[in-house]
Amino acid sequence: MSMTASASIILAAMVAVYIIAKIFKVSTELSIFAATLAGALVGGAGIPARHIVEGAFTYLDICLIFITATLFMNFLKESGGVAFVVRRILQRFHRRKFILFVLLTVLLLIPGMLTGAGSVTVLVVGGMVATVLGYMGISKPKTAAIVFIIAGLSAAAPPVSLWAMLTAAGVNMPYVGFFVPLMAPCLLLALMTIFILGWKAKPADLELALKELPEAPAGMNWLKVILPFLIFLILVIAGRIWPFSFPIMGLPLIFCGSAVITLALSPKKIDILEVSRRTVHQLLPLIGTLTCVGVLVQIMTLTGVRGLISVTVVTLPVMVVILTLFITLPVSETVLMWGSAPVLGVPLILLFNHIGLDPVVALAGMSVIWPLGDAIPPTAIIGRLTVETIGMKEPYKNFLKYCIIPAILIIIVGTLMVVFSKKLSFLKVF
Amino acid sequence: MLRKISILALGLALAFFSGLSFYRSRHLKEPVVLGPGVTQVKKLSEYFPAIKGSTNDANVYVLEGAKPGGAILILGGSHPEEPAGRLTTWILTENATLEQGRLFVLNSANRSGTTVTRLGGAYPPDYTIRTPWGEQKFRTGDRWSNPLDQWPDPEVYIHYPSRQELAYVDIRNLNRAWPGRPNGTLTEKTGYALTQLIKKEKVDIVIDLHEAELQYPVISTIVAHQRGQDLAAMASMVISAEEFKIDMENSPKALHGLSHREIGDNTDAVSLLFETPEPFLDATRGRTDARLLLEGKDEFVVRAGKHGLLYEKIDEKGWPIDVRVGRHCSTFIQVLDLWSQDHADKAVVMKNVPKYREVIQKGVGAFLHDPAKADPKTVYYE
Numbered sequence: 001m002s003m004t005a006s007a008s009i010i011l012a013a014m015v016a017v018y019i020i021a022k023i024f025k026v027s028t029e030l031s032i033f034a035a036t037l038a039g040a041l042v043g044g045a046g047i048p049a050r051h052i053v054e055g056a057f058t059y060l061d062i063c064l065i066f067i068t069a070t071l072f073m074n075f076l077k078e079s080g081g082v083a084f085v086v087r088r089i090l091q092r093f094h095r096r097k098f099i100l101f102v103l104l105t106v107l108l109l110i111p112g113m114l115t116g117a118g119s120v121t122v123l124v125v126g127g128m129v130a131t132v133l134g135y136m137g138i139s140k141p142k143t144a145a146i147v148f149i150i151a152g153l154s155a156a157a158p159p160v161s162l163w164a165m166l167t168a169a170g171v172n173m174p175y176v177g178f179f180v181p182l183m184a185p186c187l188l189l190a191l192m193t194i195f196i197l198g199w200k201a202k203p204a205d206l207e208l209a210l211k212e213l214p215e216a217p218a219g220m221n222w223l224k225v226i227l228p229f230l231i232f233l234i235l236v237i238a239g240r241i242w243p244f245s246f247p248i249m250g251l252p253l254i255f256c257g258s259a260v261i262t263l264a265l266s267p268k269k270i271d272i273l274e275v276s277r278r279t280v281h282q283l284l285p286l287i288g289t290l291t292c293v294g295v296l297v298q299i300m301t302l303t304g305v306r307g308l309i310s311v312t313v314v315t316l317p318v319m320v321v322i323l324t325l326f327i328t329l330p331v332s333e334t335v336l337m338w339g340s341a342p343v344l345g346v347p348l349i350l351l352f353n354h355i356g357l358d359p360v361v362a363l364a365g366m367s368v369i370w371p372l373g374d375a376i377p378p379t380a381i382i383g384r385l386t387v388e389t390i391g392m393k394e395p396y397k398n399f400l401k402y403c404i405i406p407a408i409l410i411i412i413v414g415t416l417m418v419v420f421s422k423k424l425s426f427l428k429v430f
Numbered sequence: 431m432l433r434k435i436s437i438l439a440l441g442l443a444l445a446f447f448s449g450l451s452f453y454r455s456r457h458l459k460e461p462v463v464l465g466p467g468v469t470q471v472k473k474l475s476e477y478f479p480a481i482k483g484s485t486n487d488a489n490v491y492v493l494e495g496a497k498p499g500g501a502i503l504i505l506g507g508s509h510p511e512e513p514a515g516r517l518t519t520w521i522l523t524e525n526a527t528l529e530q531g532r533l534f535v536l537n538s539a540n541r542s543g544t545t546v547t548r549l550g551g552a553y554p555p556d557y558t559i560r561t562p563w564g565e566q567k568f569r570t571g572d573r574w575s576n577p578l579d580q581w582p583d584p585e586v587y588i589h590y591p592s593r594q595e596l597a598y599v600d601i602r603n604l605n606r607a608w609p610g611r612p613n614g615t616l617t618e619k620t621g622y623a624l625t626q627l628i629k630k631e632k633v634d635i636v637i638d639l640h641e642a643e644l645q646y647p648v649i650s651t652i653v654a655h656q657r658g659q660d661l662a663a664m665a666s667m668v669i670s671a672e673e674f675k676i677d678m679e680n681s682p683k684a685l686h687g688l689s690h691r692e693i694g695d696n697t698d699a700v701s702l703l704f705e706t707p708e709p710f711l712d713a714t715r716g717r718t719d720a721r722l723l724l725e726g727k728d729e730f731v732v733r734a735g736k737h738g739l740l741y742e743k744i745d746e747k748g749w750p751i752d753v754r755v756g757r758h759c760s761t762f763i764q765v766l767d768l769w770s771q772d773h774a775d776k777a778v779v780m781k782n783v784p785k786y787r788e789v790i791q792k793g794v795g796a797f798l799h800d801p802a803k804a805d806p807k808t809v810y811y812e
Contacts, residue, residue: 003716003717003728003729051552054448054550055550159595240586240588244614248583248584248615250582251582298552302717302718302719346713353647
């Protein structure tokens, strides 16, 4: 049997088992795992314990970041810091929509820019920004769309853009010249998103809003809120400024440091074990999905299914490849998350380089489109996280509906960057 | 309760069987039977004591000729998942003899990288080479050092001393860590130790053995620092005329951390890097197993080639390991010959290393020796 035929049969078996599992209302993570086991069995690998466990560790670092960042934010919430910030921002800028939107956009961009993870944006500032937007009369689904889209753009923005970095590493291209090609579209699209979706926002009724908001505990002040973030920023930036003398801490440990500072400065006593237990419980579906996606990628690679998908995509006519980036990139992100960069990004960039496009600008354009996949079910990792973090009770499709217009803009900008990458190569300043 | 017990049992079973496999891979002994040319086996820590006792305190096999001459360092296993490099160094340590000069060989330049396989990559833990006396097993390894030896990674890797920003995982990539840093990570310290070896032994040429995916433009070539351009160009011309097609490329000046750039910039040695094709590394590869690693046959990679997406030819015959190792052997021999012709006082004259056609004809295994029949004093382990 040819490799194409065997990989196609394995893929069909995996898809069938996934659909059956979903029909029986099995959770997304277990459905992925069941499909993965089916792929291994049909592929003749039996139950490959080594590959299952190795794949499960693929996204260990990201899982640790999720847990520690959420723990930090939950401590801040428990200490009354979030309520304090929301009240102060509303008091100061409730009449100045333009300034407020620009400030909120910058606030949303920073965590993801520094860490390369949109989830960190959602977890660290998403909840606070959502509260402010809520009191400006923006519905929860619209707010979720704003936070999600900007979080995705923050992950694609420099200096740390994992899709660009992983793809660049895969083709042995230095991660140099990406700053402007990534920063310009991300900033522009983020501002467009908040202004389009927040167009009808009205100045909040300050008195009513403040009455509805929880009171900040006595003793809470700006210093106590800002200091944990400042410590986070200092530790991240110190690693960039003095990389050869400052120890490599890793983001999980840095978030733990911020969490400890938050606890130490809290004006009220926090039940550490209870908040930690709640945090892990809150993140279990997300971590489960990430772990199972890692196993899925490993088994797809083992059985040749990953190769089948890659070769099918890159051997399509070039125009078709470019014009379908808006489907292939988000869908690959949905299935593989950052794994989509080595699986799909590498062959695509080699293809683009081969036909004379500028690989840096083209990759920047692709990096802007990739995060859209994080809202697509069934995985919808960051989409689900956003909805949970801001406490949206409406159906998930309501949130997706408001993502459409910014997504179209992102797709247009990203695709044009790929098509005109050669002409835009002047953006590669540093 | 039953559901929880079942899941726990499944988890424990997976942990046990996978743990066994990981332990066996990490501790698999790869024997090296010292050939008649090896006069000393040093440890890398002799050049930089800070790595003594670490996973990367690699064996340095020294071959010395009766007549004084130049010094060559050849590195296998900078990227252990590129097996042609390591197997070529095995052939050298087990067979080569020197008439003039000195040869330093590392079979596992980044030993830590040999003890791990790529997360999500589905690499086989090991592969087997058939020999006339049986089979010899080798660890597959990965491009990067084992996270068990070096973790966590930073958000972005800033190369020392250029400050060039690279992908975060490349902080564990030896071929992005040159010239190394004495107080850096394990990988940076390894690069530093190797730089010290080059300086202290007054090495004239450093050769770093690699393999590349066919979708990567730098393939089937010799990458040369500007001080090695003439040597590489001449070797490329002679080999292409007599044995097989091989190109020559200049080391990019703006790309830091790579051996062909940093060794040339930071030491007196000429630095060259050899690349052979390895379909196992291609992003479009199909079923990932030891067969693909050794035979280099893949229907999907062939299909990508038919669409003009590759920088090297491939057909149904693939790129077998014997062909890839043979290319490395012949290129090495040619570089040594050309160097020795032009530098009589620093010549390195080597014998008993098979060339391209001989490796293909007899197979790599024909040049590996049986550790069971060898004098135990001459058997070392990687």
